[in-house]
Amino acid sequence: AELEGTSLDINGAADISGDIQIGSFGNNNAEFALGQTIANKVFNYGAEIQSQNSDIQLVLGRNNGTSVVGTGGIGASGSNAFHVYDTTSVTKLFEIAQTSGNATFAGDVTIESTGDKPLLFTKSTYGDFSTNAFYRIKFQDQGGVTNDVGLGQTATGSLGFNITAGKDFIFNNGTVGQILTLNGTGATFAGTVAVNGTNVTVAN
8 A cells, every 4th residue: 555645743652664775866876764675775784774975874862851952963874884963063973984994983992981890902913013913002003013102912911012113111200200211222211229238230
């Protein structure tokens, strides 16, 4: 059965046993489609929402009964499999890129501000400083690998630090200032070196 007209008003519950399709673009894709057997869908699973020439396909809002007190937009685009927009200034807050899966945040990322959950890295590949298998965190990509700045592991149970050739490892003590600098020429201490033992051997 088909219902044609400009509007449909339902007062009460509606039980629809078949698929639902609303709207259609020039390429016959549905604007909204619910059901796996609908032909005019891009992906044959679940519900599907499309909007013409718009990166936001769905706007979510919280209504307190008097006014809308918060909204956000979600959707996909040619470059992103998923993204989130602030609908007040139409600013992109978060995106996951197509194909690569790279995630980009517009603001800070907080990992459980309360509780005892640490930031856990489950990468199980290890390698030399000249390989990306080493890195868990990269602070700076120098366009190669060996001179990149970051933390990683050369083997299970290990922890390595890497900086660009000719630069410094610097340890700073707040407003006191730098207390230790390590580089290719040696180590510089800002204060006295205390050794818990009887012998100190220096190799030239």
